[in-house]
Amino acid sequence: MARDLQINSEEGTVSSLRIVLGVGRTPAGHGGTRPRPRAAAVMAAMVCASVLAGCGDSGSSDSKDGPKKSNDRGPITLATGKDTTGTLQGQLDRWNKQHPAEKVTLVELPESADQQRQQFIQNAQTKSDAYSVLNLDPIWVAEFAANQWIDELPAKEFPLGKMIPAVVKTGNYFGRQYAIPFNTNAGLLFYRTDLLDKIGAQPPTTWAEMKQDCAKVRGLPEGKGIGCYAGQFDKYEGLTVNFSEAVASAGGSVVDAKGKATVDTEAAKKGLQFLVDGFKDGTIPQQAATYQEEDGRRAFQAGKLLFHRQWPYQWTLANAKDGSSKVAGKFGVAPLPGLTGPGRSSLGGLDLAISKFAKHKATALDFIKFFSNEENARTNLKVTSAAPPYTDLYDDPALRKQFPYLDTLKQSLASATPRPVVVHYGDATAAIQESAAAALSGSKPVDSALADMQKNLSAAIAEK
Amino acid sequence: MTVIASTPGRTAPASRPPRTSRRAGTGRLAAALLSPTLLVLALVIGYPVVAALRLSFQVSTEGIDPRTGFVATTSHYGMGNYATVFTDDRLLRPWWNTTSFALASVSLEVLIGVSMALVMHRAFRGRALVRAAVLVPWAIPTAISGMLWKWIFNSQGVANELLGTQVLWSSEGFHAWLSVVIADTWKTAPFIGLLVLAGLQIIPGELYEAARVDGASAWRVFWRITLPLVRPALVVAVLFRLLDVLRMFDLPYVLVGPRKHSVETLSMIAFNEMTNLRFGSAAAYAAVLFVYIAVVALAFVKLFGADLLGRGTRSEP
Numbered sequence: 001m002a003r004d005l006q007i008n009s010e011e012g013t014v015s016s017l018r019i020v021l022g023v024g025r026t027p028a029g030h031g032g033t034r035p036r037p038r039a040a041a042v043m044a045a046m047v048c049a050s051v052l053a054g055c056g057d058s059g060s061s062d063s064k065d066g067p068k069k070s071n072d073r074g075p076i077t078l079a080t081g082k083d084t085t086g087t088l089q090g091q092l093d094r095w096n097k098q099h100p101a102e103k104v105t106l107v108e109l110p111e112s113a114d115q116q117r118q119q120f121i122q123n124a125q126t127k128s129d130a131y132s133v134l135n136l137d138p139i140w141v142a143e144f145a146a147n148q149w150i151d152e153l154p155a156k157e158f159p160l161g162k163m164i165p166a167v168v169k170t171g172n173y174f175g176r177q178y179a180i181p182f183n184t185n186a187g188l189l190f191y192r193t194d195l196l197d198k199i200g201a202q203p204p205t206t207w208a209e210m211k212q213d214c215a216k217v218r219g220l221p222e223g224k225g226i227g228c229y230a231g232q233f234d235k236y237e238g239l240t241v242n243f244s245e246a247v248a249s250a251g252g253s254v255v256d257a258k259g260k261a262t263v264d265t266e267a268a269k270k271g272l273q274f275l276v277d278g279f280k281d282g283t284i285p286q287q288a289a290t291y292q293e294e295d296g297r298r299a300f301q302a303g304k305l306l307f308h309r310q311w312p313y314q315w316t317l318a319n320a321k322d323g324s325s326k327v328a329g330k331f332g333v334a335p336l337p338g339l340t341g342p343g344r345s346s347l348g349g350l351d352l353a354i355s356k357f358a359k360h361k362a363t364a365l366d367f368i369k370f371f372s373n374e375e376n377a378r379t380n381l382k383v384t385s386a387a388p389p390y391t392d393l394y395d396d397p398a399l400r401k402q403f404p405y406l407d408t409l410k411q412s413l414a415s416a417t418p419r420p421v422v423v424h425y426g427d428a429t430a431a432i433q434e435s436a437a438a439a440l441s442g443s444k445p446v447d448s449a450l451a452d453m454q455k456n457l458s459a460a461i462a463e464k
Numbered sequence: 465m466t467v468i469a470s471t472p473g474r475t476a477p478a479s480r481p482p483r484t485s486r487r488a489g490t491g492r493l494a495a496a497l498l499s500p501t502l503l504v505l506a507l508v509i510g511y512p513v514v515a516a517l518r519l520s521f522q523v524s525t526e527g528i529d530p531r532t533g534f535v536a537t538t539s540h541y542g543m544g545n546y547a548t549v550f551t552d553d554r555l556l557r558p559w560w561n562t563t564s565f566a567l568a569s570v571s572l573e574v575l576i577g578v579s580m581a582l583v584m585h586r587a588f589r590g591r592a593l594v595r596a597a598v599l600v601p602w603a604i605p606t607a608i609s610g611m612l613w614k615w616i617f618n619s620q621g622v623a624n625e626l627l628g629t630q631v632l633w634s635s636e637g638f639h640a641w642l643s644v645v646i647a648d649t650w651k652t653a654p655f656i657g658l659l660v661l662a663g664l665q666i667i668p669g670e671l672y673e674a675a676r677v678d679g680a681s682a683w684r685v686f687w688r689i690t691l692p693l694v695r696p697a698l699v700v701a702v703l704f705r706l707l708d709v710l711r712m713f714d715l716p717y718v719l720v721g722p723r724k725h726s727v728e729t730l731s732m733i734a735f736n737e738m739t740n741l742r743f744g745s746a747a748a749y750a751a752v753l754f755v756y757i758a759v760v761a762l763a764f765v766k767l768f769g770a771d772l773l774g775r776g777t778r779s780e781p
Binding site: 114117118121145146147148173174234235236286287289290291295298299423424426427430433434437441443 | 528532533534535618619620630632633634635636721722723724736739740741
């Protein structure tokens with residue numbers, strides 16, 4: 001019964017939003033067959049929700065202080081995306097055993113990043129203390145910090161010096177540290193060692209080399225008709241990542257250090273031109289215009305791609321010996337290629353922050369220190385293959401043996417660039433995807449696509 | 465005997481005053497019994513609609529403090545959100561998508577649904593199995609069927625394999641629009657089929673016998689007997705489907721993806737505004753959609769005379 005009520009209370013708050021937007025089925029749906037007890041439960045849940053929101057307000061005497069000054073200790077929660085690895089609870093149990101009076105409860109949010117963001121925002125707008133520690137995608141840090149939904153953290157109390165600088169920067173907004181890296185991620189160039197060996201080539205460091213290698217491999221009997229290169233080019237966040245990488249790999253930037261849009265530069269043009277030409281001259285297969293991570297992985301595993309820009313997770317899956325991968329043991333990884341030398345990857349990963357509306361912030365701060373420490377990062381790498389933010393773990397011989405790509409990943413991370421730091425990130429990424437997709441499909445020339453992108457991106461940055 | 469004795473007493477003029485007061489009492493009782501429902505409806509439907517309308521007039525401006533980087537929001541009430549909705553070039557395409565989805569998929573669904581109903585109405589072996597099988601698509605949640613069709617329309621998927629083509633279904637273009645219409649028709653034709661089947665089952669068999677005696681052709685029987693008599697059920701089914709399709713969100717969102725202009729609907733625009741925290745403008749888009757749906761529904765009811773209140777079948781000249 002308690003469980004039922006919980007579920008309904010969530011539905012209740014969501015359903016009012018749904019009705020507001022006309023999204024999903026309105027209760028009047030099909031012939032009003034909705035049984036009355038359910039409606040009553042929803043109503044009860046809504047009343048509960050409003051009462052709870054009130055509670056959050058009244059108990060906020062502590063929440064005005066940042067975690068720096070707080071001495072407030074007690075039970076807290078960790079709100080994070082669905083734990084697909086099943087290892088989080090074990091780590092929390094270790095903390096809970098040592099801190100019986102300051103237990104951490106795991107709050108699992110949906111797997112999709114967009115839905116996580118919505119839950120976080122709803123939580124912040126009702127000023128609820130339900131989430132204490134938030135596990136944020138780095139692209140949200142600016143938005144959450146600017147809206148004062150998360151507190152500034154005392155950077156000096158964290159071993160940030162031992163972490164990769166670009167990764168530390170993802171938790172930074174306006175020169176203040178709002179979030180601490182939990183893990184990170186960068187793109188790698190997966191390539192077929194068997195085919196490159198046949199033509200006697202090393203993995204390419206420039207786009208031109210890559211195209212030459214493709215031409216040679218396509219001349220081989222076993223390389224006939226193989227797709228040369230693919231990344232994530234469907235119109236979604238992956239396109240923003242791949243476009244930003246192309247621009248950075250040509251020496252440009254999407255948003256400069258001062259926060260100004262810089263996609264009207266010559267470098268940005270060369271970056272986008274590489275992708276557009278790739279689609280035109282067949283370097284990138286036409287199908288790749290709809291690729292997200294998993295589509296590209298299937299193509300690579302089926303042996304249809306020579307080069308593939310992908311996150312490190314593909315390593316284990318493409319090496320599976322159960323017959324699901326035709327390329328097991330036949331591929332390697334290299335840093336991404338660029339215009340005149342090695343390219344630069346975009347950063348992924350997760351950052352930990354403390355909700356402004358949380359209680360017991362001293363505990364929350366201590367918990368982040370524990371949760372993001374090097375020992376836990378090592379365990380996470382071993383068990384879930386999540387890339388750690390700590391530099392020296394990449395040189396650990398035991399870990400390198402287990403994950404042969406670590407050295408390459410370290411190189412990729414060392415030169416990686418964070419995605420644009422924009423408060424209205426949703427609008428910024430939409431502006432990027434809009435113009436990039438138009439250019440890739442050939443419906444807009446590169447110049448005018450970039451001019452539009454510059455205009456819309458600037459508008460998103462300086463919004464209203 | 466007691467019945468007969470009491471009946472004249474009740475109809476007698478002398479007992480009229482108590483009878484009316486009793487009726488008034490019944491009315492009050494009915495109102496009292498209904499009031500919890502009305503209260504719930506007012507809370508879960510009335511209030512959100514009013515709140516959304518109020519929100520749609522709230523125009524917010526944001527600025528970022530150059531020293532701290534914090535957002536400062538000021539808001540006032542005005543027509544600004546509606547002005548943006550109607551001057552922005554984003555309205556027309558989603559409006560046309562929404563409308564064209566409604567026209568195309570509802571027409572297809574009516575054709576297929578009515579055929580399904582006619583087949584299911586026949587007596588044959590395995591009829592129960594066919595009825596159950598036809599209902600399966602309707603029973604699958606839309607988001608799940610969106611995922612199913614996403615796999616089918618994948619660039620390396622079954623659709624391309626069967627057709628021997630290399631269509632990139634989820635890229636912008638007519639094919640993306642078509643994939644949504646196909647998936648929607650697949651899912652909801654059974655709904656029309658089922659409602660029409662219910663309508664078919666109340667048509668008396670004598671009418672068909674009479675028609676056969678008169679020597680009417682099968683086509684004439686369908687046109688002159690089946691269709692007119694099944695019309696009330698069909699009109700209600702089509703009205704429901706129209707309302708459903710006009711606020712379609714989940715299928716294009718899951719099947720093709722957000723912000724793909726070929727399939728973006730008005731609901732998706734409102735959702736996009738909301739996820740970017742422009743609640744006022746999201747509410748304005750939703751209000752515009754609300755009015756549009758109301759107008760379409762009203763026009764449809766006026767044109768085809770949907771019998772929504774259960775007054776019974778109207779005989780047409």
